[in-house]
Amino acid sequence: MESIKDLIREARAEIQKAPTDRALGDTEVKWLGRKGRLTEILRNLKNLSERERKAQGAEANRARIELEALIRDRRIELRSAAAKTELARERIDVTLPGRALRHGRMHPLTRALDEIRGIFEQLGFSAIDGPEIETEWYNFDALNIPADHPARDMWDTFWLRSNQNLKSKNEKGKSGQKLLLRTHTSPVQVRYMEKHAPPYRIIVPGKVYRYEATDASHDVEFHQVEGLMVDRDISVAHFKHVIRHFFERYFGAKKLSVVLRPSFFPFTEPSFEVMVNCIQCDAKRCAVCKRTGWLEVAGAGMVHPNVFKNAGLNPKGLQGFAFGFGVERLAMLKYKIPDIRLFHSSDPRFLKQF
Ligand SMILES: [Zn+2]
Helix, strand or coil: CCCHHHHHHHHHHHHHHHCCCCHHHHHHHHHHHHCCCHHHHHHHHHHHHHHHHHHHHHHHHHHHHHHHHHHHHHHHHHHHHHHHHHHCCCCCCCCCCCCCCCCCCHHHHHHHHHEEEEEEHHHHCCCCCCCEEEHHHHHHHHHHCCCCCCHHHHCCCCECCCHHHHHHHHCCCCCCCEEECCCCCCHHHHHHHHHHCCCCCEEEEEEEECCCCEECCCCCCEEEEEEEEEEEECCHHHHHHHHHHHHHHHCCCCCCCCCEEEEECCCCCEEEEEEECCCCCCCCCCCCCCCCCCEEEEEEEEHHHHHHHCCCCCCCEEEEEEEEEEEEHHHHHHHCCCHHHHHHHCCCHHCCCC
């Protein structure tokens, strides 16, 4: 009897001293486990006389119940202390300045293309796609630029190595046609006219490629928007109105002056360069307009009869205009971007400004 009381005193002290939940677990095993000291006593009861067994048995059971209760209480105590420490350690300081979320933004070119498409769609123009890998026929010949014509030098071309599959699928059936990366979006004019009957009112936004040295205003890869409007009696006056309306909307200018300066393109006759008054200096003469007060913003002209013929149309009674401009150039003018190469730079300092 005495020894059980001593055991309990010893066990109680040990339980109270257990520093952690884990240490308490060890203590529990030591006293109440299968080979524990109290378990040992209970097991040895069978060797005692019946009287002693009853007395000691009752005592040992009370001891077991008491120790179990002590361990349970101590465990709760230790766990809540540990939880408090944990909470204190993980406390969130709501007064610390937050970390800003970095939002993705629309690329300035995507934005420009969307705006351009939107303005022309309101004028009844549909946006059409075409292939970036083109045949020599669509990129040059169909546009009235034969192989020996000096005008071919106007476009520095990336030629592709011949590819048997593409050769055999050539729409014109001209086997052995050379393939290239289109140098302008103009070939889509012919592709579209081949498949659709006039009248036409389309724009062709897309990527074009030029084999040339890059600098602040030239890149090997850029975007162009081609436009085509054809009906029985579409005139230069129609063109001037459409293009002025477009540039006024795009640059957000109340009134722009548009001047057509004579030029040359093999696929239009007459051809002109489209000039608008400088949007930066309002004719006060700045560096952007090279002190002329004018900006060259597009190339255009009346569709050459040969282009209609090459698209399989009878040019008699058909009349219309075609135009083209560089999307990067327009975005550079609008947002005062000094270097065309910034568009492909992926520099977040540049991109986050839009
Ligand atoms: Zn200017």
